[in-house]
Amino acid sequence: MSTDTDHIDELERALAALRAQAPRLARWGRSLAERLTDGARLLAAGNGGSAAEAQHLTAELVGRFDGDRRPFSAVALHADTSSLTAIGNDYGYEEVFARQVTAHARPRDVVALLSTSGRSENLLRAAQAGREAGATVWALTGALPNPLAELADEIVAxxxxxxxxxxxxxVAVHMLCGAFEAALSTEDKAVGRRAS
Structure with missing residues (x-):
């Protein structure tokens, strides 16, 4: 029988697992700051609630998270509804992200894929397309093992x-964004202040 606090108890267990992976998220933030400052981009995707979190991540990078700074290139692949529906119609829903990754990803870019199950075929194909393009593939997933974790270069599960x-x-998105902004140079932060 479920109690009023079961959900909170489960969330505490998930956050404890996330705390153990905080150093990886901090490293991702530093790496992303270096790459995006040098002209690379972040391509992000997910399905359902994970799509919302992927889009949250790109919004924080293009806009701002905590402080003024210049905008950085980050694209939520599921937000381009014309591409999404055309690709889904012509090639099948399994290809909606992979085809966009093939079109946009370059070496030094990051493809960030968010999934609660780690089993969505459209994300698995996007991970493969990212690797073929020479991009780095990061995955935020639910419990291990899962196929997406096996395809990604690095994971937070x-x-x-x-x-x-x-x-x-x-929480992971906010930790990543915090680490990203902390790693930016004083010059990158000053550019944002001058623009505002």
Whole structure:
């Protein structure tokens, strides 16, 4: 029987797993700051709630997370509805992200894929397309093992229900953005202040 606090208890377990992976998220933030400052881009995708978190991540990079600074190139692949629906119609939903990754990803870019199950075929194909393009593939997933984790270059995985994993993904996105902004040079931050 479920109690009023079962969800909170499960979220605490997920956050404890995320805390153990905090050094990886900090490293991702530093790497992303270096890459995006040098002209690379982040391509992000997910399905459902994970799509919302992927789009949250790109919004924080193009806009701002905590402080003024210049904008950086980050694209949520599921947000381009014309491409998404045309590719889905012509090639099947399994290809909606992979075809966009093939079109846009270059070496030094990062393809960030968010999934609670790690089993969505459209994300698995996007991971493969990212690797073929020479991009780095990062995955934020639910519990291991899962196929997406096996295809990604690096992963952050947390256990839990779909809802709990999505909640932990939001925390992970904010941790990544915090590390990203902390790693930016004083010059990059000054550019943002001059623009505002």
């Amino acid at each position: 947390v256990p839990g229900t779909t809802a709990t994993v999505q909640e932990a993904q939001l």
